[in-house]
Amino acid sequence: xxxxxxxxKYLFRKEGQNVxxxxxxxxxxxxxxxxxxxxxxxxxxxxxxxxxxxxQKGDIAEGYSVSRExxxxxxxxxxxxxxxxxxxxxxxxxPRGQTDTQYFGPGTRLTVL
Amino acid sequence: xxxxxxxxxxxxVQEGDSAVIKCTYxxxxxxxxxxxxxxxxxxxxxxxxxxxxVGEKKDQRIAVTLNKTAKHxxxxxxxxQPEDSAVYFCAASSEDSSYKLIFGSGTRLLVRP
Numbered sequence: 001x002x003x004x005x006x007x008x009k010y011l012f013r014k015e016g017q018n019v020x021x022x023x024x025x026x027x028x029x030x031x032x033x034x035x036x037x038x039x040x041x042x043x044x045x046x047x048x049x050x051x052x053x054x055x056q057k058g059d060i061a062e063g064y065s066v067s068r069e070x071x072x073x074x075x076x077x078x079x080x081x082x083x084x085x086x087x088x089x090x091x092x093x094x095p096r097g098q099t100d101t102q103y104f105g106p107g108t109r110l111t112v113l
Numbered sequence: 114x115x116x117x118x119x120x121x122x123x124x125x126v127q128e129g130d131s132a133v134i135k136c137t138y139x140x141x142x143x144x145x146x147x148x149x150x151x152x153x154x155x156x157x158x159x160x161x162x163x164x165x166x167v168g169e170k171k172d173q174r175i176a177v178t179l180n181k182t183a184k185h186x187x188x189x190x191x192x193x194q195p196e197d198s199a200v201y202f203c204a205a206s207s208e209d210s211s212y213k214l215i216f217g218s219g220t221r222l223l224v225r226p
Contacts (some may be wrong), residue, residue, distance in 0.1 A: 042117075043214075101147060103159065104157045
């Protein structure tokens with residue numbers, strides 16, 4: 001069963017803690033992305049990676065970090081430097097680059113307590 | 114940079130009627146325009162996309178039109194059904210924006226049975 005998986009579906013963290021969101025794809029896609037979605041708003045790009053061991057900042061990268069050690073995995077760490085981390089986080093992938101169709105995972109809802 | 118505006122923010126239609134959602138973009142170099150459907154608590158799902166070398170694309174009850182001169186594109190859903198109720202997002206990308214997908218703010222569609 002091919003696709004993009006994100007875990008966990010719901011995540012709670014205390015202020016001051018770092019937390020890592022998982023994103024895995026078995027579609028053999030080169031590019032992967034992380035977006036943040038706030039209520040009533042569109043998706044905003046946090047980080048993206050077009051190839052293993054390389055990634056670029058998106059529009060709202062402050063307070064976040066990523067790694068791309070394997071083609072199929074692109075974890076996102078929400079650090080304590082992110083001042084307003086409560087949001088719905090979406091991971092996506094595309095075959096080659098950003099002009100290709102992006103396919104989304106089911107999302108992780110992060111709540112800071 | 115690219116800016117995508119989407120209207121209306123909410124749309125309520127009677128089952129069987131048509132629904133139209135419109136988006137405008139600012140970057141004349143934009144050449145890829147996908148539409149996504151997002152159900153509550155889930156990731157966005159691509160429903161149709163269009164590239165700038167065509168003016169219209171249709172897939173069963175869904176169609177997208179593109180007017181490059183006016184820099185706007187629209188989603189048309191005919192014979193709406195209650196299961197069409199969701200939030201719909203448009204997006205645009207171009208080489209000038211490093212192929213980043215820029216999303217509209219979304220339209221919440223409600224189809225009344």
